Amino acid sequence: MTTAQQIITIAMAVLATALTRFLPFIIFPAGKEAPKFIKYLGKVLPAAVFGFLVVYCLKNVDILSGSHGIPELIAVAVVAVLHLWKRQMLLSILGGTVVYMLLIQLVF
Amino acid sequence: MNKYSTIKRSFLAAFPYTIPILAGFLFLGITYGIYMNVSGFSFIYPMLTSMVVFAGSAEFILVNMLLGVFDPVQTFLMILMINARHLFYGISLLEKYAGTGIKKLYLIFGMCDESFSVNCSVDVPEDADKGWFMFFVTLLNHTYWVTGATLGGIFGSFISFNTEGLDFVMTAMFVVIFLEQLLKEKNHISSASGIILSVISLLIFGPDKFIIPAMVMIFALLMLLKKPLEKGGAAV
Incomplete structure (x- = not known):
């Protein structure tokens, strides 16, 4: 990617993010009720997006070759177990990442 | 004052x-x-x-x-x-x-x-x-x-140590956010559809092209399920 393309990519991210923040204030001036389907999406969409993002992060894992996704599977399990046990976000992230780094550097 | x-x-x-x-x-x-x-x-x-x-x-x-x-x-x-x-x-x-x-x-x-x-x-x-x-x-x-x-x-x-695998921090972060969501929601229909439809899209379109089809499928399914989900007390 050239520098100009990088700037455009970052600008797109800024534009999309600012849009999600400013839009409600532009279309629903104080006192006006938001449409029902917007409220509905506000409730149900985040859960699906978080699921999508987990898949997105693991999109390049190849189950058929290389390490067959085993280090990813173990590290995700470590994150989940740590989190269900201690419920400390930073600990779960740190623990899982360290385990993953050790696995791919030393084992696989 | x-x-x-x-x-x-x-x-x-x-x-x-x-x-x-x-x-x-x-x-x-x-x-x-x-x-x-x-x-x-x-x-x-x-x-x-x-x-x-x-x-x-x-x-x-x-x-x-x-x-x-x-x-x-x-x-x-x-x-x-x-x-x-x-x-x-x-x-x-x-x-x-x-x-x-x-x-x-x-x-x-x-x-x-x-x-x-x-x-x-x-x-x-x-x-x-x-x-x-x-x-x-x-x-x-x-x-x-x-x-x-x-x-x-x-x-x-x-940093002088080997940073290979550090990118997993992003995966770990989203797994934690997703878990938090699972723990607080009343039903898992939306969360499950996010995972399942994304995997289906990934298998069909491959890692470079699955994003937009996955988004469209998620959006369409959630709109189709609007009535039952709202009736059942929504997903959150």
């Missing part, structure tokens, strides 16, 4: 509420900076993106976008979808942010999950000004994040 002392009191009232966020944002911000650094970007990138985007998950995804093929439309749509939750924070904050004058522009620009939860839940002390209180909550959080990202970007290059 002069204006200066009201502003000062608002700052002093706001700061304690942001201390837990200070710890979290510095840690995640530093990680983001290091991640950018080991991905080949100078500290200018995490500093700038943390300042102008100021949305953690979107910034991590943006690194991938910057490393991939130039596709501004896909970047726009993906970041829009990741940050769609802001729309609903905004709807909840319409009245709260009313009457804050010119500061309102910055309050909206700097609205993140953490500022939202503080500004939405805290009763502003009587001797402080509501607008300035929320302004400082937003500004402090923003400052922590930019500071962390910049430090990570600068010191990332001094």
Whole structure:
């Protein structure tokens, strides 16, 4: 990617993010009720997006070759177990990442 | 009571509420900076993106976008979808942010999950000004994040250990967010559809082209399930 393309990519991210923040204030001036389907999406969409993002992060894992996704599977399990046990976000992230780094550097 | 002392009191009232966020944002911000650094970007990138985007998950995804093929439309749509939750924070904050004058522009620009939860839940002390209180909550959080990202970007290059696999930090972060969602929701229809439809799309279209079909399928399914999900007390 050239520098100009990088700037455009970052600008797109800024534009999309600012849009999600400013839009409600532009279309629903104080006192006006938001449409029902917007409220509905506000409730149900985040859960699906978080699921999508987990898949997105693991999109390049190849189950058929290389390490067959085993280090990813173990590290995700470590994150989940740590989190269900201690419920400390930073600990779960740190623990899982360290385990993953050790696995791919030393084992696989 | 002069204006200066009201502003000062608002700052002093706001700061304690942001201390837990200070710890979290510095840690995640530093990680983001290091991640950018080991991905080949100078500290200018995490500093700038943390300042102008100021949305953690979107910034991590943006690194991938910057490393991939130039596709501004896909970047726009993906970041829009990741940050769609802001729309609903905004709807909840319409009245709260009313009457804050010119500061309102910055309050909206700097609205993140953490500022939202503080500004939405805290009763502003009587001797402080509501607008300035929320302004400082937003500004402090923003400052922590930019500071962390910049430090990570600068010191990332001094790291002497093998950083291979550090990119897993993004996966770990989303797994934690997803788990938190699973733990608090009443039913798992939306969460499950997010995972299942994304995997189906990934199997059909492959890792480079699955994003938009996955988004369309998720959106379509949620609209189809609107009646049953609303009847069953929604997913959250």
